[in-house]
Amino acid sequence: MKTRHVLLPALTYCLLVVPSAAGAEDAASAEQAAALDDVVVTISRREQLQSEAVAPISVVDRQAIEQGQTRDLEDLFEGLPGVTISGGPRRDALMPTIRGLTDGRVVVRIDGARQNLQIRHRGQTFLDPNLLQRVEVLRGPASTLFGSGAIGGVVDFRTRDPFQLLDGDAHFGGRALLGYQSNADEGIGAVTLAGRSGDVGLLGSVTRSQSDDFEDGDGVVEPFSAMDTVSGLLKASWRPQGPHRLTATYLDYADDSPSRVTADRPRGDAVRRLTRQRTGTVQYGFAPSGSGFWDLDATVYLTDLALDGRERDSGNRNESELRTTGLDVFNVSNLEWAGQLHQLSYGVELYRDEQIGRENGQPDPGFASSEQDTVGLFLQDRILLGEALAVTLGARFDRIRQSAERDGTETSRFNEWSPQATVSYRLLDGLRAYVSYAEAFRAPNLRELFVAGEHFPGNTYLPNPExxxxxxxNKELGLNWLRHRLWTADDRLRAQLSxxxxDIEDFLEQVVRxxxxxxxxxxxxxxxxEDARLRGVEVSVRYDQSRFYLGLNGxxxxxDxxxxxxxxxxxxxxFVRLYGAWKWPSQALEAGMRLDLVARQDRLPPTTDPDAPGPAPGYAETDLFLSAALHPALQLELAMDNVFDRRFRQATNLINNPGRNLRVQLAYRF
Known part of the structure; x- marks a missing residue:
């Protein structure tokens, strides 16, 4: 398939239509969100209201990150419908799981930069949540916009920005944070500084965290779960009055901690592992005021993730590194053609993965040195047929080349199409229903194709380039409902149902014989x-008033x-999460609780793996929290996790979760 065969129809289509006022819907999103107390989301490559989205999208904003005293990915995604964290609770093995799919089946991005590392028993991406402004999670296949790997969904991390930290016309400001968690005797400290001069803003932030091994609900210490991490963020933003915007970001994470060779398992050789992740991005935007044609975003990025592990007993050293360089360019055009309004999202994504593995200084066949080149072209059109009906059609073409050099050069090539169609209809004011069909794919990763060498004594890896x-x-039916003034003048009800x-063909699994x-x-x-089928239901409901809120996620x-x-x-x-809080606005005080009710999971395949997770008993876990403004500039957060000190294990993990844990955090803003 030649590139021009995709580009020419797209360009011709764009030239036949005329820019129109359709852009007013997206241009006014922020104003509408403020008026309706709605949330603006961008994970679907265009700005829209969360209540108008035709896919299930969850948002974790800065307030939730601070109030939850979020320390890792498990804290960040805890309780979201359809989202869990696998591999934990050791932090160097945490991976986001959406609808039961993980390990390369979820696309993860930081400021537009893909995070593509995939090694069994290890994490995929590493960062400190204190450096984040918000996280958006799209549940369900999304290869039409994001290509290979988006079978389960997409996680989009956005780091802090100087203009978001500074109040009003302030030219300088910052935030200092001290925190403590009792279970693992963890101390946290962070400082963030921001300043601006004219149209230029600068931000620098650093976070340090140290902890001992944690204890489960029976008081049993989990060996090799201590952490020692340092994270830093540098960002420069240029925001002139005109149509241009430019941002440069550098994110650095280093963890020097004890662990297991297989970090997600209770047994295995002890190892001292240094994890280092560095991500650099340059993002350019072009959005002329009043233009319906241009809303351009372009990102150039480099992600380098290196794992360096030294076994304590044998002294063996394993080094694994994945470097991803990429370019992501897309534009959103609001156009009118044949009397209909069209919102087009289209662009190109290019990236290269370079994988290097060493064992005691020699090439490691278990993480074979190899590379992958990906070119993706996509076009999606949202057609507005009146005020109530909208149809979204889209497709993406990906060309992937993978190669490894051993005795000779081994190469694999894939050409994949990812179509998608959605119909949405506004049933009532604030209530929108949608039905969608989407195809997605995941190309075999470099390790799956080319892995070799010893797996464990007596068992050998075989590469499988075929x-x-x-x-x-994926077939999906969904409802989004946002209703204001339901019973009182200041209340709001938000609900999502999916x-x-x-149905997944050629599902990939590791087979041990x-x-x-x-x-x-x-x-x-x-x-x-042969085939895999995933079926599910997700629900999210939240009712807000000025004095309290109540919610349910499940x-x-x-x-199979x-x-x-x-x-x-x-x-x-x-699982079902019930949560709520009472608010005293005049005292800037909020107190609440969360209750997780988790069912027994005993639907497991037969296995000969002695460390495979057995049936996970059901459990109920209760958390309490208090948030108080001691001063306009001083914020106190208190929480007690696992109040009744229950011993429990998540079904996707092999290690018990921590027992009772007191969290306290003071943040001073200046």
Missing amino acids: LEPERAR VFQN GDGADSLSNTTRFENV SLLRG DEGADEPLEGMPAD
Whole structure:
């Protein structure tokens, strides 16, 4: 497929239509959000109101990050419908899981930079939440906009910005933070400074965290769970009065901590692991006032993630590094054609992954040195058919080339299309229903294709360059409801409901074989299983008043290997979160609780892995929190996690969660 075959129809389509006032809907999003107390989201590559989105989107804003005293990915996503964290609770193994899919099946971005590392038993991305402004999570396949890996969904991290930290016309300001958590005796300190001169703003932030090993609800210490991390953020923003904007960001994370060779497991050799992640981005925007055609975003980025582990007993040293360089350019045009309003999102994404593995200074066949080049072109059109009806059509084409050099050069190539169609209808004021069909894919990653060497004594990895991409077909029905003044003049009700079925062909799994009579005896390799089917329901409801709020989040998921007629591994348990708080606005005080009700998870596939998670008992866990402004510039956060000191384990993990934990945090803003 030649590139021009995709570009020419798109360019012709754009030239045939005329810029119109359709852009007023998106241009006024921020004003509408303020008037309706709604949330503006951008994860779907265009600015829109959360209540108008035709996909389930969750937002974790700066207030939630601060109030939750968020320390890691598990804190960040805890309680969101359809979202869990796998691999924990050791922080160097945490991975976001959406609808039971993880390990490369979720696209993760930081300020537009892809985070593509995939190594079993390790985390995918590392950052300190104190450096974040907000996080948006899109649940469900999204390869039409984001290409390979977006089978489960997309996580979009946005770092802090100097203009968001500074109040009014202030030219200088900052924030200092001290925190403590009792369970692991963790101390946290952070300083953020920001300044601006004219149209230029600068921000610098650094966070330091140290902790001991944590204890579970039975008082059992989890070995090698201590942490010692340093994180830093530098950002420069140029925001002139005209149509241009430019931002340069550098994010750095370093963790020097003890762990296991297999960090997500309770057993295994002890290792001292240095994790270093650096992400640099330059983002340019062009959005002329009053223009319906131009709302351009371009991002150039480099992500470098290196893991350096030294085994304590043997002295063996394993080094794994993935460097991703990329360019992401897209534009949103609001146009009128044949009497209909069109909102077009279109662009190109280019990135290269370079993987390097060493064992004791020599090439590591378990993380073979290899590279991947990806070119993606996409076009999506949202057609507004009157005030109530909208149809969204889109497609993306990806060309992927993967290669590894050993005795000779091994190469794999994939060409993939990802179409999508959605119809949404406004049933009532504030109530929108949608039905969607989306195809998505995940190309085999470099390790799955080219891994070799010893897996464990007596068992050897086999490379499998014949792997096919996973291909998903998702059908979904959803409702978004935002209602104001339901019972009082100052209340608000927000609700989301999603019902979906995601059928995945050629699902990839690691297959470990023991003794047998064939050539695959005592080997491990990645293989395409027959078919997988994921079905689920997600719900989110929140009612707000000036004096209190109440909410409920919940999800139910079933995953099956259709070919083997058995459950898929790694499926989270059914859960419901109930939460609420009472507010005293005149005293700037808020106190509340969260209650998680999690069902038993015993739908597990048969396995010969002695460390595979067995059935996870159901549990109930209660948290309490208090937020108080001691002074206009001084904020106190208090929380007690796992109040009743329950011993529990999440179904996707092998290690128990921490027991009772007191959190306290003081933040001073100046």
